[in-house]
Amino acid sequence: MLAVISLLLTACAAHEASPSYTPGLGEFMSQLSYRHSKLWFAGQAQNWALAAYELDEIEEGLQDIGHYHPEHHEVKAIPEQIKRYMAASIEQTHTAINEKTTSEFIKAYDAITAGCNACHQANGFGFNQLVKPVMNSFANQRF
Template sequence: MISLKNAARILPVALLASCGGGAQPGYVPGLGEIMSLQQMRHSKLWLAGKAANWELAAYETDELEEGFADVMRFHPIHKSSPAPLTSMIPALMDPPIQAVRSAIESKDAVQFGVAFQELTSQCNDCHQATGFGFNVVVEPTTNLFANQDFRVRGE
């Protein structure tokens, strides 16, 4: 329980923080944390595409985009990036994400494979550009999510 005394202390801070745009007061996810989520979504997108589960693939693409929106919101600039992340991300990620989307819409496995490769290579281009070239993203070789079924399920 929050006592009345503590509430009086916490509330103004919470109100101030919530005016900032609706994030949880006080909590700012680190860039590395958001990137770890991006890594998971990148992997799930691949697994969904491989299973021709286009509905799930579209969902994971949305999640990936939301993750990059979070990066730009919480980390518009980065100390070792040659340009603001708010310009790096649209420049590097929009074209491959569009290509992934169009492959999903046309349910085209071959096109999906090509677009996914392009996406992955652009992830790495940004890591190179920002001095994190040692973080190398690749196509997943295995399903690490034993508790999720990536196949299309019947009704």
């Protein structure tokens, strides 16, 4: 029994030590994009718990981006840019969700979208334009 446990521990340690896969900036952004979409439908459904969750996921995604991709080719100081373009609107969205106010949520959501687009614009990726989603493409999730 002890031998089995120590074997398992060794295997875990070996696993941790092996280099792990880091998604590219485009992959992280794609994940942000579908969370941005889910956030909208959660807010429209006044499912505030889900909206809060998706907003947290967006924040974590942005943190990971800053951590794993502090620079990307010509795009410099990514953590600082995230703060500049996203911090205020994320805060605004937290408030709207906490207060469970749809009209404030819509304003805050528009500010988030504008923040995403402003950063794209500032870095030569203005062709990646986010909008309010027109259709819910998550057919297998209840909002």
